[in-house]
Amino acid sequence: MTEAAGGGPRLQQKVAPPDVNALVSVLREASASRSVVQVVGGGTRQGYGSPPPFDIALHMTGFSGIEEWDPDDLTVTVGAGTPVADLEAELSGRSQTAVLPEVPGASTVGGVISAGVSSLRRARLLGTRERMLEVRLVTGDGRVVRGGGRVVKNVSGYDLPRLVVGAFGSLGVITSMCLKLWPKPAAAATVAIGDAETAARVRRPLAVLEHDGATDVFLWGTPEEVFSSAARLGGEMREGLHWPADPDGRYRWSLRLPPASTSEGVSRLPATWSHLAIHGAGEIRAASDAPDGAEDLRGWAEGMGGSLVVVEAPRGGINGMDPWGRPPPGLEIQGRLIAHFDPARVINPGRLPGGL
């Protein structure tokens, strides 16, 4: 039970439609009765954005598993409810990866796409948006829509697959997507270095991550390349890629900056915050037990053209602090787009910036 908008108790219903037809019925009925739907994948990011009080918890377990995968094509079509860890384990068997978050916990593929969460390898292999080739979704009013296609290159029509990334279901509930894969090369290593500047000795590393006072460079490629790069860096080398987990705390934050300002961003974090900085990408994941200092940090980040986003906070929010900060430009158009896909506004209403 949560508090309804009017203050009274709200009766919540849990549904897990087994297929697209059942999902269409759920959404049509929700639209007809104006019931608020919260979409649940692995349940790892239910506090992200401004989640509204809801009537229906829509679990995506019925849309799980790989639909189509020919390793030769470097694409995979996968159900939205598939756990990221399961997908990556399966792909790993043929030395491929979807370049999704490395330490996903219970996250599902549909969940990380809807929340717009990217891999730690994003400075080299780019973010989750770049993985999306095709999307199938059910709109708020129950239309089954496909955009894009199952090939690695496609300019047929507007890029709906890219638009659903970070849209929190506002355009519809994703049922499946086709992702662009990347082959895993023969060798990989993690090298501990003194500071992020040292990483510049390697032109295009897979990742440079700074966390808990340590900086690691992640390398992959042919054995010759990996070992010579590691030697150039000069730090302690471990074979394989040893990814750190996201920092955890009562409050979790995402600080987004122009890439060259990443080190300054780390230095401006309040002293008690733990962090994981992705150098070259301008993303710093942070966690804290208290929100102190967040307003100042946000003011600085927004002045740099970036943002400080609240990813998770204890119930009740952060002293009136908006989870997204300054609303982005183009809110009117965003509102019109959403109205075309979810006219009764039943899927995660108000969760996006600007109350959309």
Add this chain to the structure above:
Amino acid sequence: MSLVQDLRAVLGDDRVLEEPVELYLYSRDASLMQGQATCVAFPHTTAEVAAVVRVAEAHGVPIIPRGAGTGLAAGAIPIDGGIVLSTTSMNQIELDVENRTAWVGAGVINLDLTKEAEPYGLSFAPDPSSQSACTIGGNVANNSGGAHCLAEGATTSHVLGLEVVLAGGEVLVLGGQAPDMPGLDLKGLIVGSEGTLGVVTRALVRLLPIEADVRTLLLDFEELSAATRTVSDVIAAGLVPAALEIMDQKMTTAVENWLRAGLPCDCAAILLAEVVGEPEAVEAEAALVSRIGMQNGARNVQVARDEEERAMLWKGRKSAFGAVAQVSPNYYLHDTVVPRSRLVETMEEVQAIADRHGLDVYNVFHAGDGNLHPLMAFDASDPVMLEKVHRAGEEMVAACLARGGALSGEHGIGLEKRDMMRDDFTDIDLDAQARLKEAFDPSGLFNPAKVLPEGSRCFDFGGVRREIPDGAWV
């Protein structure tokens, strides 16, 4: 006042053209189609673009944004009049070397951006064959690719922000240097929208460090399937080369006859592969590509010995379309994609279609991406021939779709393929696409009749019925 008078009041007399010969030229692009412009406008600034948009709205006349006019899908063709808005005068470049980005005017030529960035050790990855002529605005409109987007992605992967003029003359700056701007990714939706949502005036692009070393290899095969198998095996070995391009014998011969680049003409296919990175990596990767090629029956593996040889190999690849112009007065080039595992059977089908219509087909393609460019050489002055070429082209596209492919990989839909969108998408899919357009451009001001077939906006369930305004393109 007339449309032209109003535009001249904003831009001055010399930046609005209306002479018949000028209108004729600006009513064409690199496709075979001819449109009809009302006038051509050359704004220099974003504010002038906004003013042109307001004039167009006041007169109820559409705007057709245009870069260099190198598009092959008739995306820049005015239908039944309209203002052709040329972006070529907006050609400023502002580099930010520290962040490896640049704000680039829509009219900047693709290659000029790379030349500007080069002294700082940076480059712009998308490299369409037309890169010495095509503009960044055009690249953004079509989400252009090129030989090197196999490893680095097409234009959309390199656009971080956009300045765009929308309906009502509203100017928005979307995205930025920081990742993951909260809210819907409007910038990503505008890339590839072919000028139908608004006019892009500037783009914030990502630049990549120039690689330390590069090896370009030329492998020749007695069977096309051996060349495509090599491509699959290279990727299966964990390697994503910077480029993997195949030309068939006919195309190789045409290029060789023209350029004398030393290409082998007695083989079924040549594979051009390029690996980049640190010197030791490049050495090892080139050796791996050679070994895989030999295992698949490559007759020869030639490694470019110096930059001059490498440039010559690439000139051969990028001049393919020019080479065919030496053989025949016209050519019609298609752009489709199939899953890479179905390349060989698709190529066989393409050849069979050409044979059935008695047409010459030349093949050059981005093999790593499964992106085909079958090119039919013919004489357009013969109407029977033209009809045959169109029919064969449609059959080739259908053959790709039947194999799980897509209508276009990098050239766009434009006017050329918009009616084929029905072969790939359901009415409900197309209606959803039309709604995306409507959210930006409710009165159908920008580049009408492109991308989506007539009547796409036809479904409306559940929600409140919306009236479509008069004059809207639906």
